[in-house]
Amino acid sequence: xTERKKLYSLTPEHRAQLEPWRDKWIANAMSTAxxxxxxxxxxxxxxFGLYEAAKIPAPKAVVFVPSPFVLAFAGGFAxxxxxxxxxxxxxxxxxxxNPLWNAIYRATHAATQPDQMSIEAGRENFKFSPVIRTISxxxxxxxxxxxxxxxxxxxxETRDDDGIPAADQLTKWYYLGCDxxxxxxxxxxxxxxxxxxxxxxxxxxxxxxxxxxxxxxSFFQDIAKLDLPVYEQYKHWRVLAERSGPRVVHPDFCIISxxxxxLTVDERNRPHSERGPFCRWRDGSSLYAVHGVRVxxxxxxxxxxxxxxxxxxxxxxxxxxxxxERYGWNKYVHDIGGxxxxxxxxxxxxxxxxxxxxxxxxxxxxxxxxTFREYMLPVADECEPxxxxxxxxxxxxxxxxxxxxxxxxxxxxxxxxxxxSVLAWES
Amino acid sequence: xxxxxxxxxxxxQWYNVWSAIGDSISAPSWREIYIEMGILGxxxxxxxxxxxxxxxxxxxxxxxxxx
Numbered sequence: 001x002t003e004r005k006k007l008y009s010l011t012p013e014h015r016a017q018l019e020p021w022r023d024k025w026i027a028n029a030m031s032t033a034x035x036x037x038x039x040x041x042x043x044x045x046x047x048f049g050l051y052e053a054a055k056i057p058a059p060k061a062v063v064f065v066p067s068p069f070v071l072a073f074a075g076g077f078a079x080x081x082x083x084x085x086x087x088x089x090x091x092x093x094x095x096x097x098n099p100l101w102n103a104i105y106r107a108t109h110a111a112t113q114p115d116q117m118s119i120e121a122g123r124e125n126f127k128f129s130p131v132i133r134t135i136s137x138x139x140x141x142x143x144x145x146x147x148x149x150x151x152x153x154x155x156x157e158t159r160d161d162d163g164i165p166a167a168d169q170l171t172k173w174y175y176l177g178c179d180x181x182x183x184x185x186x187x188x189x190x191x192x193x194x195x196x197x198x199x200x201x202x203x204x205x206x207x208x209x210x211x212x213x214x215x216x217x218s219f220f221q222d223i224a225k226l227d228l229p230v231y232e233q234y235k236h237w238r239v240l241a242e243r244s245g246p247r248v249v250h251p252d253f254c255i256i257s258x259x260x261x262x263l264t265v266d267e268r269n270r271p272h273s274e275r276g277p278f279c280r281w282r283d284g285s286s287l288y289a290v291h292g293v294r295v296x297x298x299x300x301x302x303x304x305x306x307x308x309x310x311x312x313x314x315x316x317x318x319x320x321x322x323x324x325e326r327y328g329w330n331k332y333v334h335d336i337g338g339x340x341x342x343x344x345x346x347x348x349x350x351x352x353x354x355x356x357x358x359x360x361x362x363x364x365x366x367x368x369x370x371t372f373r374e375y376m377l378p379v380a381d382e383c384e385p386x387x388x389x390x391x392x393x394x395x396x397x398x399x400x401x402x403x404x405x406x407x408x409x410x411x412x413x414x415x416x417x418x419x420x421s422v423l424a425w426e427s
Numbered sequence: 428x429x430x431x432x433x434x435x436x437x438x439x440q441w442y443n444v445w446s447a448i449g450d451s452i453s454a455p456s457w458r459e460i461y462i463e464m465g466i467l468g469x470x471x472x473x474x475x476x477x478x479x480x481x482x483x484x485x486x487x488x489x490x491x492x493x494x
Contacts (some may be wrong), residue, residue: 009452010460018464025466054436072483172489174482191491197489203434209480210464217444219464220451228447235441246480249434260479270480279479287478294478408447 008224017223025215028242029207030265034282035258039243042065047247047254049210051237061253063110065103067281068246071257072204073183073379074107075248078187081112082252083196088112088190099283100178108187111253163284164276167305170297175277175286204249207240208259214241258282266291268368276300293318299326308335312355321375333360347404350379357381359407379407381413385414 035043044062065071078275081088089107165177184193218238220226240247245257247384262280266272270292271279277297278288288297296319298305306327314320324332338351338358348361357379360373380386380396383406387394400415409419449457 008451009453010455015463018460019479022464022466050437050440053432053440054433056433056436058435061465068479069483069486072487076487082448100454172486174486180486194487198484200487201484202431204480205434206436206480213441215466216457216461217441217448219460220448226448226451228444228451230443230447234444237437238441245466249437250431251433263479277493287482289478296449 007228008220008265010224014223017236018219021219021223023249025211025218026283028214030263031208031259032261032263035064035244039193042239043244043256046236046243047256050240051254055235058087058252059250059252059254061111063107063253063255064258065107065255066099066258066283067103067260067285068210068257069100069174070103070107070283071246071248071255072200073104073176073180075183075255076112076195076200077104077108077187077189077193077249078111078253078255079106079203080196080198081187081252082250084189084192086188089186090315098160098178100176100285101183103283104178104183105187107255111250111255118375125368164301165297167298167302170288170298170301173288173296175284175288175338177284184221200248203250205237205242205249207242207246207257208242209246211241214238267290274300286404290322293322295322297378299323308332310334317375321373324374324376325344325397326359329360332376341402342404344404347408350402350404350407356381357402357407359404359411361408377407378412379410383407383410388413 002110036401043064046060061072065074090111091105101231133143165175169175169177170193170335180194180197184190187193190198214237215240217234221231222229244258247254247256258281260279261279262273264271264273264278264279268291271287271294272291273288274290277300278289279287288295288300290300299319299322303326305423306323308372311323311327311332314323326357333351336353336355337352340349341357342350348359351360359379360374361377362374364372366372382399384399385397385404387396397410397413397415400410403416405418405419412419414422445457452460455463
């Protein structure tokens with residue numbers, strides 16, 4: 001008779017460890033510590049272990065880069081170059097003044113042509129680090145020449161306060177400061193390379209960004225002490241989660257990103273910063289958000305540029321709401337020349353502006369802090385019910401009297417009467 | 428488009444632990460423990476994971492859209 005395996009049950013002592021264990025991994029996910037030489041050695045070894053555990057050949061190169069942007073683009077460009085089966089153009093011998101460009105340029109070369117990198121590394125006018133190809137190389141570097149152990153491929157230059165990009169470079173919620181199409185062309189991978197970069201999630205593993213999962217998996221290893229043989233294979237994955245950012249894993253190469261130098265959240269753990277990027281890496285690449293809403297960088301770095309034109313041209317309702325809140329609702333209505341056409345306590349205020357009718361409404365669901373958000377919704381000139389946005393042949397409905405109720409109803413594609421009857425039926 | 432055999436194979440080391448843990452627990456279930464740990468809510472995963480992880484791919488897609 002086969003002995004039945006004893007299954008684990010959560011004990012009160014182990015339950016008490018859930019929260020501190022979780023918090024330890026949250027700190028790991030939110031870490032802004034730069035990777036050290038020791039981290040890179042441990043991660044190099046872990047990468048080789050990861051491939052070995054998966055019973056696949058070791059990668060030809062392990063490359064360290066300063067940010068996930070470099071990771072995605074260099075990973076995509078390198079994958080494209082390998083797929084094309086065509087060597088990259090020879091490396092230029094002079095750097096240009098753009099850390100992100102340099103990092104992607106070099107990392108793509110390092111991932112696809114590690115031999116060439118090793119040769120070029122000796123030239124003084126082009127200081128970059130050699131690529132690690134074996135575990136023994138990594139160990140030798142650390143044991144004999146700690147200072148010479150490969151640094152990031154690229155310049156981990158920290159931007160100072162005076163180095164804020166110009167407003168016209170901050171039109172999106174992320175900042176790169178680098179023309180990726182030009183770089184793809186210089187590396188001769190073109191649009192295919194950009195497509196591969198856009199698909200780099202296929203090769204993506206989160207490192208410390210996926211700490212949520214590792215908190216759970218490691219709890220049963222360290223606290224519950226389950227004796228699972230699979231932990232022998234998992235240990236490599238865990239080292240990478242504890243000591244590095246995300247990575248791209250490819251049969252020929254593995255590229256590993258550092259952690260950010262800035263990562264801030266609000267009281268509800270949403271991405272948030274009113275004074276600069278909420279997330280920034282050491283190559284200057286950055287992300288902007290306010291209470292979880294991704295906003296164009298200029299809104300944070302150059303708040304004095306916020307005007308009526310910027311607000312009116314913003315197509316994202318959440319971003320527009322944030323802009324109006326910052327501008328001031330009363331000032332906004334005044335400055336757009338808004339005249340009240342109709343007001344109803346429940347349905348909101350219908351305003352006529354030089355650019356058309358708009359409805360100021362208050363969200364009926366409160367925010368967690370008890371406040372109610374206000375939004376500005378565009379309405380058709382005669383409150384005609386709006387067509388289904390997914391219907392390419394959709395048309396406006398029949399004109400209605402200009403009331404706040406009809407305006408609300410029109411945004412749902414209904415007349416005021418239809419909307420009221422739907423609400424009556426639902427209640 | 429991208430040869431990602433290595434990615435799939437190495438990720439198995441992670442999937443397999445989930446499976447092995449699930450097979451080794453009686454009560455409460457692994458799902459209940461995972462929820463009780465509360466990591467996803469507390470982590471602020473939009474900050475630490477979603478935004479930083481999505482941004483590079485979004486940037487690459489935007490390059491293609493601009494063509």
